[in-house]
Amino acid sequence: MKLKTSREPERDPERLTAVRNAIGDEPEIFTDANGALARKEAPYWARRFHYEWDVRWLEEPVSSADLEGLRMLRDRGPERLDIAAGEYAFTSRDFVNLVEPPAVDCLQADVTRCGGITGVLEVAGLSATRHIDLSAHCAPALSAHAFCAVGRLRHLEYFHDHVRIEQLLFDGTLSPDGGALRPDPGRPGLGLEVKWADAEPYRVYGARPA
């Protein structure tokens, strides 16, 4: 279970307590600060998240452009709290910067931003040779296909907003089965077909392809 944090840090204790009470002790809590914390305050919240609510994942505690800040948290933060980033990596060089030397415990990649299937495969090679797991960022209907080819895939983010929009606009989206998304090999390509009629109310410009 993942929640956004740190935009209003003073509210996080109450929000994390509500989540922990709602899901019980067993499920892991992941957090995503979207780079909202300053380098100076991030270690304080990393410790509190982990030791008070048993948070296991802290995504972009500081800006993902602050490689030194990420590295500090990765190396000196709680040992069972994974530091993650990579959703804003677009080129191979962006990913190399996150792992040489390692600034994250788990790398993230977004198939819609990093160069599609080809880009994901490049990142997969990097994660394998650097012994760093890779997590699929959002776009679950696409990610499920692309990341089947990733040896060190740790997980795929099943993000509510993306799921809602994918189901609204496409036939062939996937639903979790036992906690996993399994592409249907009986459908061509990515298994998706645009539902043009359902998409029509959202048209902003241009013509419908023939």
Ligand SMILES: [Mg+2]
């Ligand atoms: Mg994120």
